[in-house]
Amino acid sequence: MPSTLLFAEYAPATLEPKNSIGAKWQRLLDSLELQRSVEGKRVAIKMHLGGGVGFGTIHPFLVRHLVSRTRAAGAKEVFVCDSPGAVRDAAQRGYTAETLGCAVVPVAGTADKYFYRTPIEPAFRDLAEVELAGEIVDADALIDLAHVKAHGACGFGGASKNLSMGAVVTSTRRKLHALEGGLEWDREACTQCHICMENCPNHAIRFNDQGTFDVFYHHCKFCQHCILICPAKAISIVGGGYRDFQRGMALTTSAVLKTFDPQNVLFINVLTDITIFCDCWGMTTPALVPDIGILAGRDIVAIEQASLDLIQAGNLIPGALPKGLTLGAQGHLFERVHGKDPYVVVEYLAELGHGSREYALQAIA
Numbered sequence: 014m015p016s017t018l019l020f021a022e023y024a025p026a027t028l029e030p031k032n033s034i035g036a037k038w039q040r041l042l043d044s045l046e047l048q049r050s051v052e053g054k055r056v057a058i059k060m061h062l063g064g065g066v067g068f069g070t071i072h073p074f075l076v077r078h079l080v081s082r083t084r085a086a087g088a089k090e091v092f093v094c095d096s097p098g099a100v101r102d103a104a105q106r107g108y109t110a111e112t113l114g115c116a117v118v119p120v121a122g123t124a125d126k127y128f129y130r131t132p133i134e135p136a137f138r139d140l141a142e143v144e145l146a147g148e149i150v151d152a153d154a155l156i157d158l159a160h161v162k163a164h165g166a167c168g169f170g171g172a173s174k175n176l177s178m179g180a181v182v183t184s185t186r187r188k189l190h191a192l193e194g195g196l197e198w199d200r201e202a203c204t205q206c207h208i209c210m211e212n213c214p215n216h217a218i219r220f221n222d223q224g225t226f227d228v229f230y231h232h233c234k235f236c237q238h239c240i241l242i243c244p245a246k247a248i249s250i251v252g253g254g255y256r257d258f259q260r261g262m263a264l265t266t267s268a269v270l271k272t273f274d275p276q277n278v279l280f281i282n283v284l285t286d287i288t289i290f291c292d293c294w295g296m297t298t299p300a301l302v303p304d305i306g307i308l309a310g311r312d313i314v315a316i317e318q319a320s321l322d323l324i325q326a327g328n329l330i331p332g333a334l335p336k337g338l339t340l341g342a343q344g345h346l347f348e349r350v351h352g353k354d355p356y357v358v359v360e361y362l363a364e365l366g367h368g369s370r371e372y373a374l375q376a377i378a
């Protein structure tokens with residue numbers, strides 16, 4: 014049975030304000046049956062508030078209207094939350110209590126120490142427990158408000174990443190990144206010829222002053238070029254790579270979602286300013302494809318699947334890619350950019366029973 018998702022398309026049918034995305038957003042919120050999920054509840058709106066000089070995040074206009082509609086639907090309390098670092102300088106990007114109409118709070122306290130340990134059963138590799146942010150666990154209802162973009166380490170950032178990396182504390186983020194596995198380097202065998210570094214198509218390899226091999230996994234596409242080109246056979250691949258990272262993210266998302274009655278969780282994916290890197294990069298880059306719109310619903314698997322499906326490689330905007338970056342030949346646009354299949358996390362979330370990959374879009378007129 015396909016899950017229904019509301020869809021406010023960015024492109025207006027006519028050039029009248031009533032057909033623009035701002036007006037459609039308000040109609041989408043009216044259709045979302047917010048009351049069913051938020052009435053009488055303490056509601057956490059989890060979003061990514063970005064960082065540094067990046068402003069390609071979700072526009073405060075959209076957040077403010079979500080906050081006021083949530084209040085109007087009878088919420089007892091509403092607040093926006095994100096990591097302590099992002100909250101600290103959120104005002105620079107236009108997110109304040111005054112602009113949003115509610116408190117903007119650090120998801121795990123200002124010291125990142127307000128959390129609850131939850132086991133992952135059965136443990137996945139070294140991931141035996143995760144530390145879930147206190148403001149999320151102690152909320153009665155959750156609105157997962159995600160900005161969709163590509164991501165160097167996992168291919169894709171949307172609703173799942175917003176929770177698995179954003180509704181936890183730093184120690185859990187570290188554990189998840191550790192699942193990326195990676196390249197193993199044999200110091201004894203290495204002749205320091207630097208052929209690997211010079212030929213990595215993604216500029217992911219460095220040698221430090223002590224001659225130690227180092228890989229920046231955000232850039233690495235696990236293409237194995239360095240393994241094949243190394244004349245000394247000093248590099249090999251270990252661990253599960255980005256797929257294990259995605260699995261860890263799905264398991265952590267699942268742990269977050271299990272702390273709520275499913276009726277009290279809403280997902281909103283904003284497909285505007287779809288950039289090549291995550292909002293935490295602290296900078297804004299050109300959008301890869303034209304703005305698509307906003308999806309909303311109660312099924313995280315469906316909304317992630319639909320978000321990815323709506324991002325078409327054929328719509329890549331000329332000049333959107335950073336200079337020197339070449340596009341791979343196959344797969345989703347994000348896979349062609351970062352070398353990582355973005356659908357993997359959707360597959361895992363479906364396996365964990367969090368929804369359906371089949372969906373039907375209900376357009377907001």
Ligand code: SF4
Nearest residue numbers: 203204206207209243
């Ligand atoms: S190509 Fe192989 S031998 Fe040369 S620097 Fe890289 S790891 Fe060392």
Ligand code: SF4
Nearest residue numbers: 213233234236237239
């Ligand atoms: S696997 Fe490919 S992208 Fe990664 S470091 Fe080696 S050459 Fe670079």
